[in-house]
Amino acid sequence: MKDAKKIWIINGPNLDMLGVREPHIYGAETLQDIKARAEKAAKAQGYDIVFVQYNGEGEIVDALHKAYAEAAAVVINAGAYTHYSYAVADAVKMLTCPVIELHLSNIFARENFRRESVISPHATAVLCGAGAYGYELAVAAAAHALQHA
Numbered sequence: 001m002k003d004a005k006k007i008w009i010i011n012g013p014n015l016d017m018l019g020v021r022e023p024h025i026y027g028a029e030t031l032q033d034i035k036a037r038a039e040k041a042a043k044a045q046g047y048d049i050v051f052v053q054y055n056g057e058g059e060i061v062d063a064l065h066k067a068y069a070e071a072a073a074v075v076i077n078a079g080a081y082t083h084y085s086y087a088v089a090d091a092v093k094m095l096t097c098p099v100i101e102l103h104l105s106n107i108f109a110r111e112n113f114r115r116e117s118v119i120s121p122h123a124t125a126v127l128c129g130a131g132a133y134g135y136e137l138a139v140a141a142a143a144h145a146l147q148h149a
Contacts, residue, residue: 001070002069002071002072002097003048003070003071004072004146005047005048005072006047006048006049006070006071006072007042007047007048007050007071007072007073007074007139007142007143008049008052008063008067008071008073008075009035009038009049009050009051009052009074009076009077009135009138009139010052010054010060010064010067010074010075010076010077011031011051011052011054011076011077012053012054012076012077012078012079012080012081012082012088013054013056013080013081014055014079014080015031015053015077016053018031018104019033025104026105026131027104027131027132029131031053033132034132034135037136038051038075038136038138038139039051040136041135041136041139041140042143045139045143047072047139047142049139050067050070050071057081057085057087057088060078060081060088061087064076064088064092064094064095067095067097068094071095071097072146073097073098073143073146074095074097074098074099074100074142075102075138075139075142076092076100076123077101077102077103077104078101078119082103082114082118082119083113083114083116083117083118084118085118088118089119089121089122092122092123098124098141098145099123100124100127100138100141100142101117101119101120101126101127102126102128102134102135103126103127103128103134104128104129104130104131104132105128105129106128106129107128107129108128124141125145
């Protein structure tokens with residue numbers, strides 16, 4: 001059953017390695033650090049979060065299916081799946097709640113293949129390039145979308 005006060009934050013492959021993986025691009029904060037920031041931002045807006053990370057494409061699709069039934073809004077950082085996973089894109093497309101697509105880095109200033117997103121056409125908003133702070137912005141954007149629906 002949908003929880004009007006729950007924002008799901010779904011993270012894709014390699015995000016469990018934040019703080020270690022290319023910190024000059026993705027920053028020095030860990031995913032746990034980012035989770036704490038997102039929880040604080042959500043609480044300030046009157047929301048709770050479900051915060052998950054999966055390296056497998058199917059696991060992300062499963063999480064999106066569960067979010068369909070339970071989430072008031074979804075924030076998704078699909079990592080590399082952003083650029084080519086039609087399975088993830090189709091799962092995002094079926095959502096009836098606000099969806100915020102999120103990227104730590106500015107995908108438009110990176111390699112050509114990273115500039116394409118198969119998820120963006122199905123997202124309410126897209127945020128990129130704000131680093132870990134982007135999670136706080138994404139929670140605020142999700143809360144705004146919910147409050148102004």
